[in-house]
Structures are given as structure tokens and as C-alpha cells.
Amino acid sequence: MAVIATKDTRLVVQGITGREGTFHALRNRDYGTNVVAGVTPGRAGQNVEGIPVFDSVADAVAKAGANTSLVIVPPRFAAEAILEAADAGIEQIICITEGIPAHDMLEVYHYVRPRGIRLLGPNCPGALSPGIANIGIIPAQVFKPGPIGLVSRSGTLTYQIGGELAAKGLGNSTIIGIGGDPVIGTSFIDALDLFQADDDTEFIVMVGEIGGSDEEAAAAVIAERITKPVVAYIAGFEAPVGKTMGHAGAIISGTAGTAAAKKEALEARGVPVGTNPTEAARIVAELVAGR
Amino acid sequence: MDLYEHQGKELFAKAGIPVAAGRVAFTVAEARAAAEALGGRVVVKSQVLTGGRGKAGGVKVVSGPDEAAAAAEAILGLDINGHITRRLWIEEAVAIDREYYASVTFDRAAKMPLMMLTTMGGMDVEAVARDHPDRLARLHVDPALGFRGFHAVQLMSAAGIPVDERKAVGAMLAQIYGVFVAEDAMLVEVNPLVILDDGTLLAADSKMTIDDNALFRHADSSAMRDVAAADPQEQAAHEADLAYVKLDGDVGILGNGAGLVMSTVDVVAQAGGRPANFLDVGGGASAEKIATALGIVLSDEKVKSVLFNIFGGITRCDEVAKGLLGALETTAVRAPIVVRLDGTNDVEGRELLERAARPEITVEKTMLEAAATAVRLAREAR
Structure with missing residues (x-):
């Protein structure tokens, strides 16, 4: 079945005529994702290698039956693009854009969440269900189908761990990049619940990093209602206090948000935490072998 | 971006929040002039982006220009939690x-x-x-x-x-x-x-x-960013729109994606090395951006080896390889570079590096091997 990126996905790419938008829309389509439309205001009637372009998401929904949106537009326009998709009746919005002001995302979050619209990201690589569909910028060739659900705040770190798993012959049900911003639409907890309910997922790997307290909150939820085995990896043990480590959300504020605290919270709930991506992959491989 | 007290107060005043009248001073003479202009008792306050100024002796209430000058003399240059005082805020004392x-x-x-x-x-x-x-x-x-x-x-x-x-x-x-x-x-x-x-x-x-x-x-x-107080590498990275954090070791680290670079920093430390920095070249990095990034890492004199860890998603590995080779054409590289490329267009990227056969570059297959090699090369260069 997999989650988010499925065979039922009918994708509209917002920003399809941009360089990155075109590149990834075509990559996603080549992978097998059903890319039904693109949106760039003022470009209605054009097409990108056969993908029809519309002026608005509303048109993409009405005329092409889009149900999922991929947002690849510059940060100044991204919050508006997400709201447009939500307003047009899109069910799932995946936002790749990095650099959206945090206050804008507060507004977006409180608009989409009560309406039951799934927002993934922003500042995320998207979602990939190997062999089924790819939405976003995840390099699909690294991953193969399998029983492991992978959820991560970091794009490239996800690829790293996916690559390590693949090297051990292990594959993924779905890879979910939740994003590195302070305000993101889908949390670790949301992703854990999706994987818990997904028949194709038997194991879960969560990849966290410094900043915020989502990993600690997830640890509590794992103990409470996640019955599938979870393995974690946390990045940023060497990060200094008060410095933003690339991701806007990756910052240790005072004593809050350290990698050590997250590792401790997860281990206290029985979740093994690898000290590096290779070790995390090894722990997963042992779990799978011992099942 | 953190603001100094006086910058925050400037924004407060604009919003109608009452603040005491005051002036910024960078020198003892400016502090004296500020106290003269304000008149009466004034407070001389260190402007640093950290707490605990009072306990560290960075805040003094004085009765006039002479005392303000003496206080400025004492506070300018004062180290408060590793932050050197370079500017003062002189404001009217209040009851x-x-x-x-x-x-x-x-x-x-x-x-x-x-x-x-x-x-x-x-x-x-x-x-x-x-x-x-x-x-x-x-x-x-x-x-x-x-x-x-x-x-x-x-x-x-x-x-x-x-x-x-x-x-x-x-x-x-x-x-x-x-x-x-x-x-x-x-x-x-x-x-x-x-x-x-x-x-x-x-x-x-x-x-x-x-x-x-x-x-x-x-x-x-x-416009309030304090360019003078910034670390030179951090400032150069900021201007080039690259995420850089100085870390004080000798293994320069750059890669794409904050999580991967944070993890690379951790892995270098685990391999017994001392990371010199965190540098995320970001998504979709062009050849010039990579070259700039490498230049920034190498401009830190402490750096003895460089670990270049790329896993391509939105960033394509052939662009990274071109950026790296371009940088080697235009800059004399004084430290060995360990490169690890994987992900989108990785085969093309590695082919480019192999064809160029640059002696400065060592290509490693895994992140842990690359970290171990970079740590060893830094140690050998000490």
C-alpha cells in the first residue's frame, strides 16, 4: 500500500516551468509517478514534455484531476502556493522549498491542519515509495522496495541511510522527508502513525537532528502506540549551542534540543539509536534478520 | 539573527514601546560625548550577544562624562562569555x-x-x-x-x-x-x-x-548585521549564501544538506578527528558555488585536510565534480581533499574526477572511510 506517494497519486507540480521544477517533474514521471499537471501563472496552455500547464491549481484540479501537489517555487511565493493548493481542494501538499519565513508557515500550518490536508515539509525532499511513485527530489535509484518505513528531517541524510540499507539488501515501503524547518506540516508522530497503519511497513527508521523537541515527543508516542520496531539516528552531537546548523530548525537553544537529550529520550523508551548512519543501518539489518 | 540591545530598542521605539534615550559608542571618546549629550546620570552597557553582562562587569551606572569615559575604558574589550565588547550603549539612568x-x-x-x-x-x-x-x-x-x-x-x-x-x-x-x-x-x-x-x-x-x-x-x-564582529569565514559564507559554522578543529567539512553535514561532523569526531567547520552548500549548488565553498573552508588556516561529502538529490554530483575541478584550476589548494560522491548523477561525477586525476583528490567510497582518511591526512599534516 505504502503511504503519501501511492499508485493513486495524481500529481500537479507548482513551479513546473522553473529549472528545478521541470527537472524533478520529469524525473518523477519517469519513475512512474502519475504527473497530471503543472502550474505556472501566465503559462496556461503550454506543456512540459506533454505535461499540461495551467494558470492555477484550481484549474489543475478541475481539468486534470490533481489530488496531490508538489511545490517547487521560490521561498517568497511558497507559502502562498501551499495555501492555493489547499484552497483548491488538494489532499496532499509536498513542499520542497527552503527558506520560507517561519511566521508565514504558522499561518499555513493553522490553515491546513484543521482541514485534514496533509502538508509534507517545507524544506523537505518529498516522499518516495520505491517501485510505486516518487514525489519530490529523492534520488530513487538509491532505494529499493522493502519493509522499512524511513522518516527523516534531513534529505541527504535520508539518502545516506537508504543507501546503507540498500547495500545490506534492505528496502523501503516509503521514505518520508518531513523537512528541516521549525514549522513543518507532518511531524515524526504523524509519520509514525502512517507507518503503523501501513501494511507494507514492518520496521520504522527515524532520522532526527538537533533543535526542537519533536524527537522527544515521538519517543513518548512510540512507547504508547507504535508496535512496529523503531530504530533511530540523531545528527548533531558536535553542534555548538545557539548556532543554526544549515536547517533553520536545527539549533540548540540554551539546553533544549541537543542530540544527547533526544538520544536519551528515545533510548529510555526502548528505541535503539545508532551513533552514525552506518551503525543505524546495521541495527536495522539485525532486527530484520532476527524477525 | 540576534540583535544587540540597542538595535532591539530601536525597533521597540519604532513600535511605540518606551525606552530610555541613548546613544551607541564604539570608543571612549564617543562614550564621553554620549554622556555629555544625554546629561545627568547614565548607564554604560556592553553590547554583546550573550547574557550575564551585569555579573561580568559589563554594565555600570555613572554620574557624568568623566565617569562614563572611565567605564567605557573598562568595558570596551571586556570578554563576556567569549564575546568581546566592541560597542557600548550609553543611556539615561532611570529611577x-x-x-x-x-x-x-x-x-x-x-x-x-x-x-x-x-x-x-x-x-x-x-x-x-x-x-x-x-x-x-x-x-x-x-x-x-x-x-x-x-x-x-x-x-x-x-x-x-x-x-x-x-x-x-x-x-x-x-x-x-x-x-x-x-x-x-x-x-x-x-x-x-x-x-x-x-x-x-x-x-x-x-x-x-x-x-x-x-x-x-x-x-x-x-542592515543591523554586525559584519565586523562576524568570523571572517562565517561572513564570507553569509555573503555567498552558504550555511557555515566555525568549529575550531583542523578537518574542513563540506557537503550538501544540513543533516548530512551535521552527521559528517559527528563521524569525523568519532573517527578521532577535530572538525574545523560545518558547511552546507545547500540544494542545487552550481559549480561556482562549490568552488566558493571550498575557498571558504580553505581560507581557515587551521584546516589541514578537507572532507567533501556529497549525496546527490537536488544537487547533481556531476555539478559538484565540475565545481571542485574548477576550483582546483583557479586556486592553489594547500590541503588534501577527500571526496565522496553518491546519488543523482554520481557515476558521471566520479568519472569526471577520475578522468582529471588530480593528485590533491582522494576518492573514497563510504562516508566512514572518507572520514577516516580525512582525519588521517589532517594528523599527518600537523
Whole structure:
């Protein structure tokens, strides 16, 4: 079945005529994702290698039956693009854009969440269900189908761990990049619940990093209602206090948000935490072998 | 971006929040002139982006220009928690009756602004939260609703603000929330918020953090970045739109994606090395950007080896390889570079490197092998 990126996905790419938008829309389509439309205001009637372009998401929904949106537009326009998709009746919005002001995302979050619209990201690589569909910028060739659900705040770190798993012959049900911003639409907890309910997922790997307290909150939820085995990896043990480590959300504020605290919270709930991506992959491989 | 006290107060004043009159001084002479212009008793305050200024001797109340000059002499150059004082804020001394505390923070977990208020001002709010949690009023504000009159009443009631002060305190709370929203702040803290002898209110200190991602729409606060105080590499990276953090070791680290680079830093430390920096070249990096990034890492004289860890997603590995080879054409590279390329267009990227056969470059297959090699090369170069 997999989650988010499925065979039922009918994708509209917002920003399809941009360089990155075109590149990834075509990559996603080549992978097998059903890319039904693109949106760039003022470009209605054009097409990108056969993908029809519309002026608005509303048109993409009405005329092409889009149900999922991929947002690849510059940060100044991204919050508006997400709201447009939500307003047009899109069910799932995946936002790749990095650099959206945090206050804008507060507004977006409180608009989409009560309406039951799934927002993934922003500042995320998207979602990939190997062999089924790819939405976003995840390099699909690294991953193969399998029983492991992978959820991560970091794009490239996800690829790293996916690559390590693949090297051990292990594959993924779905890879979910939740994003590195302070305000993101889908949390670790949301992703854990999706994987818990997904028949194709038997194991879960969560990849966290410094900043915020989502990993600690997830640890509590794992103990409470996640019955599938979870393995974690946390990045940023060497990060200094008060410095933003690339991701806007990756910052240790005072004593809050350290990698050590997250590792401790997860281990206290029985979740093994690898000290590096290779070790995390090894722990997963042992779990799978011992099942 | 963190603001100095005086910069925050400038934004406060713009929003109508009362602050004492003051002037910035970078030299003893400027401090003397500021005290002369302000007249009477003044406070000479170190401007550093850290707390604990008072305890460190960075704040002095003086009676006139001569004493202000002497205080400036003592405070300029003062090291407060590793931050060297390079600028002072000279402001009119005020007659303080009571000290409160008010703040708005961006609560990531709740995804709402969190307002806090206590009558125990002038102290570390974390200590108040720990030792007197009942005295610290906390209230989340629905961003769609904004800060309303009833929010102010709830907060002030919970904090025990006397009824006769509530009109003035409530007005200031609304102004503080207004600044938080208007300036795209992640934090606005007024500690202490003082009640003067005559009953009027004043923001006696200011601590503000502005969302870097929103600076494009704030020309005022963007211009407040203290270029002189920034580390030279951090400043160069900022200008090139690259995320860089100085770390004090000798293994230079660059890669794409914050998580992967953070992990690379951890792995280098685990391999017994000392990471010199964190540098995320970001998504979709062009050849020139990679070359610039490498230049920044190598401009840190401590760097003895470089670990270049790329896993391609939006960044294509052939672009990275071209950037690296381009940098080697134009710059004399003084340290060995260990490269690891994987992901989108990785085969093309590795082919480019192999064809170029540069002696400075060692290509490794895995992240752990690459880290071990970079650590070994740095050690050999010491």
C-alpha cells in the first residue's frame, strides 16, 4: 500500500516551468509517478514534455484531476502556493522549498491542519515509495522496495541511510522527508502513525537532528502506540549551542534540543539509536534478520 | 539573527514601546560625548550577544562624562562569555521601582507564539521557571487571532500584576506581540520591564532574534548585521549564501544538506578527528558555488585536510565534480581533499574526477572511510 506517494497519486507540480521544477517533474514521471499537471501563472496552455500547464491549481484540479501537489517555487511565493493548493481542494501538499519565513508557515500550518490536508515539509525532499511513485527530489535509484518505513528531517541524510540499507539488501515501503524547518506540516508522530497503519511497513527508521523537541515527543508516542520496531539516528552531537546548523530548525537553544537529550529520550523508551548512519543501518539489518 | 540591545530598542521605539534615550559608542571618546549629550546620570552597557553582562562587569551606572569615559575604558574589550565588547550603549539612568519580565517566543512544539510574564523581573527566566513556576504566567496565542485584550487580562491575572497597573502593562504586552509579528521575530524579550518611580513603564533591556528567512522583507534589521564582529569565514559564507559554522578543529567539512553535514561532523569526531567547520552548500549548488565553498573552508588556516561529502538529490554530483575541478584550476589548494560522491548523477561525477586525476583528490567510497582518511591526512599534516 505504502503511504503519501501511492499508485493513486495524481500529481500537479507548482513551479513546473522553473529549472528545478521541470527537472524533478520529469524525473518523477519517469519513475512512474502519475504527473497530471503543472502550474505556472501566465503559462496556461503550454506543456512540459506533454505535461499540461495551467494558470492555477484550481484549474489543475478541475481539468486534470490533481489530488496531490508538489511545490517547487521560490521561498517568497511558497507559502502562498501551499495555501492555493489547499484552497483548491488538494489532499496532499509536498513542499520542497527552503527558506520560507517561519511566521508565514504558522499561518499555513493553522490553515491546513484543521482541514485534514496533509502538508509534507517545507524544506523537505518529498516522499518516495520505491517501485510505486516518487514525489519530490529523492534520488530513487538509491532505494529499493522493502519493509522499512524511513522518516527523516534531513534529505541527504535520508539518502545516506537508504543507501546503507540498500547495500545490506534492505528496502523501503516509503521514505518520508518531513523537512528541516521549525514549522513543518507532518511531524515524526504523524509519520509514525502512517507507518503503523501501513501494511507494507514492518520496521520504522527515524532520522532526527538537533533543535526542537519533536524527537522527544515521538519517543513518548512510540512507547504508547507504535508496535512496529523503531530504530533511530540523531545528527548533531558536535553542534555548538545557539548556532543554526544549515536547517533553520536545527539549533540548540540554551539546553533544549541537543542530540544527547533526544538520544536519551528515545533510548529510555526502548528505541535503539545508532551513533552514525552506518551503525543505524546495521541495527536495522539485525532486527530484520532476527524477525 | 540576534540583535544587540540597542538595535532591539530601536525597533521597540519604532513600535511605540518606551525606552530610555541613548546613544551607541564604539570608543571612549564617543562614550564621553554620549554622556555629555544625554546629561545627568547614565548607564554604560556592553553590547554583546550573550547574557550575564551585569555579573561580568559589563554594565555600570555613572554620574557624568568623566565617569562614563572611565567605564567605557573598562568595558570596551571586556570578554563576556567569549564575546568581546566592541560597542557600548550609553543611556539615561532611570529611577526604577519594580522589575517585571515579558517575552514572546516562537514555540515550535505548539506552533504558536508563547507569551510569558512574571513580576520576578531582572533574573534569568529559566531560573524563575524552575524555582517559581507558579509565578511565571504562560499563554499561547493563536496566530490567526492575534494578541487580544482578554489574552492580556489572562496573563496579567495569572502573573499577579496589580489592577491599577494593568492598563499600562497590557498596552505594552500588545506592543511586544506587535513587534514580534511585525519584525518576523523568533524571540522578543524585555527583561527587565521596569516600573519607574513615577509609575510609568519602560523596556530597560531588549533581546531579539529575527528569522533569517524573513530578512528579505526587513531592510532595517538586515542592515543591523554586525559584519565586523562576524568570523571572517562565517561572513564570507553569509555573503555567498552558504550555511557555515566555525568549529575550531583542523578537518574542513563540506557537503550538501544540513543533516548530512551535521552527521559528517559527528563521524569525523568519532573517527578521532577535530572538525574545523560545518558547511552546507545547500540544494542545487552550481559549480561556482562549490568552488566558493571550498575557498571558504580553505581560507581557515587551521584546516589541514578537507572532507567533501556529497549525496546527490537536488544537487547533481556531476555539478559538484565540475565545481571542485574548477576550483582546483583557479586556486592553489594547500590541503588534501577527500571526496565522496553518491546519488543523482554520481557515476558521471566520479568519472569526471577520475578522468582529471588530480593528485590533491582522494576518492573514497563510504562516508566512514572518507572520514577516516580525512582525519588521517589532517594528523599527518600537523
